[in-house]
Amino acid sequence: MNQIKKFLIIGFVWPEPNSSAAGGRMMQLISIFKENGYEITFASPALDSDFMVDLDEFGVAKKSIELNSTSFDDFILELNPDVVLFDRFMIEEQFGWRVSENCPKAIRLLDTEDLHCLRTARQKAFKENRTFELHDLLSEEVAKREIASILRCDLSLMISEFEMEVLNDVFKIDSKLLFYLPFLVNKMTEKDLLELPSFEDRKHFVFIGNFLHEPNWNTVLYLKEVIWPSVKKQFPEAVLEVYGAYPSQKVLQLHQPKDGFLIMGRAADANEVVKKARVVLAPIRFGAGLKGKLLEAMQCGTPSVTTPIGAEAMHAGLPWSGFIENDIEPFAKQAVLLYQDENTWKQSQKNGVIIINECYQKIKFSDKLIGAVNSLLTDSESHRLHNFMGSLLQYHTLKSTKYMAKWIEAKNKKD
Incomplete structure (x- = not known):
């Protein structure tokens, strides 16, 4: 024995x-x-x-x-x-x-x-x-x-x-x-996607991340001051919900309902939050490792727009589950496209399943x-x-x- x-x-x-x-x-x-x-x-x-x-x-x-x-x-x-x-x-x-x-x-x-x-x-x-x-x-x-x-x-x-x-x-x-x-993570099939909320049943952009992690705080600040105004110019009805554990006072002060920029605090269930959102925004400007929030987005069937740093080492050169952009205007433009175009959104979802099964099983x-x-x-x-x-x-x-x-x-x- x-x-x-x-x-x-x-x-x-x-x-x-x-x-x-x-x-x-x-x-x-x-x-x-x-x-x-x-x-x-x-x-x-x-x-x-x-x-x-x-x-x-x-x-x-x-x-x-x-x-x-x-x-x-x-x-x-x-x-x-x-x-x-x-x-x-x-x-x-x-x-x-x-x-x-x-x-x-x-x-x-x-x-x-x-x-x-x-x-x-x-x-x-x-x-x-x-x-x-x-x-x-x-x-x-x-x-x-x-x-x-x-x-x-x-x-x-x-x-x-x-x-x-x-x-x-x-x-x-x-x-x-x-x-x-x-x-x-476990293998995912396109059948699993059908059990998730549909394009029509989802709403809002979302960002989620622990605020004790400096890259997350910087990302939210960048969203608020630079990316979000560009998104709103193209899509005035847009709403972004920002979730994260341990938000400080400086994070909470970014809450601006009139601008559609909502600081929601800690998510009781991060998976449920991401499943209900239509697009994840993650304009990460520095950091290392793999981004758990972006893998979670793929598992939830939620396409994302991120930066080369955000997607680094995450997809083995496979088509991204959404878009990878470094510059402000293209980032905002692709975010709006992904939110509004169902065909692009669905293809991005499928890309996420392929990445999960190739890279994370x-x-x-x-x-x-x-x-x-x-x-x-x-x-x-x-x-x-x-x-x-x-x-x-x-x-x-x-x-x-x-x-x-x-x-x-x-x-x-x-x-």
Whole structure:
């Protein structure tokens, strides 16, 4: 009889699949390992939130942990996991050395979510009103931290093929350390489209996104100040509903019913909101990774208009489920066309089904992921032997971070 393998996830936050794409992705990962017989514990130093999932309902043990505390050492020694997944590089920085010291044989996985250094460098270039170049990444402090984290782990789960190319070409990361894992959904058929609200039964444009994420706030501001006036000039009756978790006061102040620009706050059910809308607008100007809101739109049969950044690495060169435009007037023009022309709208819907089935089918990736992890469990020594830079960074991080953490812990006790 096979021994049940223990899987520990150390989360940056508790999963909120209704608040962000990151939360949805985490639940997808939990689902894959659960289906393959892993016993899962989810630990996080974050405070509980009103919108976190009840992990118990998914058969996942929940554990609150502390930063800079030997209590984590006691916890992980007792749990003795076979596999540890770090949710973003910041978590690996905090807990990676403790995992390495207490459970050296445990396979260390990193879920990057998206490449933070890419998002940061693009945001900086945008704010400085200059064109982003890939070599900008080499001077980013966060890149040094993130790349070090990737090298220290046995395998990093990458959501974007473009980001894998960046890691290969710019940072010379060995492909054996990277595993492509996009968002994962079930196969969709044109019959599924017929069960969704029809063109006639839908109304309004919609944008949806978590406002703790800077690219989302910037997108809504851009919509309000630039894109929406152009849409309204061509289509005076147009209404845009903006949904999102954690809206700040500056977001709420954009609410202008007379302009058809409505700030709706958190969506009780994001899927229902998107299904009832006719078109998703997402003029994203900087960011990284895959855009969960755009995949969700395809699943809901709702065509979208977005930018090249928004659609980056999302459709494998297949015709987009709507339009991809970078300039203001064409963006607004295509948004109105998509809203008013039923034939264009229906073809865009069908394009979305093709993209889902070609690029995001869960069945295409889940077995490969389990196979990669099982291979590491079988032969981690050889894998690590060939990752000399990772071993080197692990050694020095263990020395430096360990003593910094112990100093902080001692200081906290003293205070």
